[in-house]
Amino acid sequence: MKKLLQIDFIMDGPFGEAMSEAFAPLAESIAQEKGLIWKIWTENAATKEAGGIYLFEDEASAMAYLQMHTERLNSFGISPINAKIFDINEPLSLIDRAPIV
């Protein structure tokens, strides 16, 4: 069953175009992660927050990624990490045009 992974954290930047340039190689790497369907990269320069919304094929992939990514963020000096793994209510989401299929 597909799982949604929701991650956010405080960070000092970079944001915007500088973020796009700094993390393009990381995004290319993430695109290859096992079980990843897609990731939306989130950012808020005003509150110094960033994160990601991910759709995974299954819980095992989501949990393995979360453990790896938490360690990677910690290695960047980012901690704590807010993370939640959710089921998706598909009938309700499809009524609201959600891109989950």
Add this chain to the structure above:
Amino acid sequence: MKKLLQIDFIMDGPFGEAMSEAFAPLAESIAQEKGLIWKIWTENAATKEAGGIYLFEDEASAMAYLQMHTERLNSFGISPINAKIFDINEPLSLIDRAPIV
């Protein structure tokens, strides 16, 4: 500029199929909200959490919806509501196949 709205909260249910049935009329109503591109309905029966990930056309739509929806959730007895509005880093998200266009 498009905005992502991330909401989660504790609730007693319903979850799963019962949630799909109970909230179908609400989902139909949400589909008509001004500026809404899509909503993913999230739930976790084990942790008694639920929420939504929304993509809006602009910040004004996201903020107006958040205020209205917070009041609605409060009227259901649900409080507090965790909510964050984020920018989307489009170049990084598109590398990771994000459904944002």
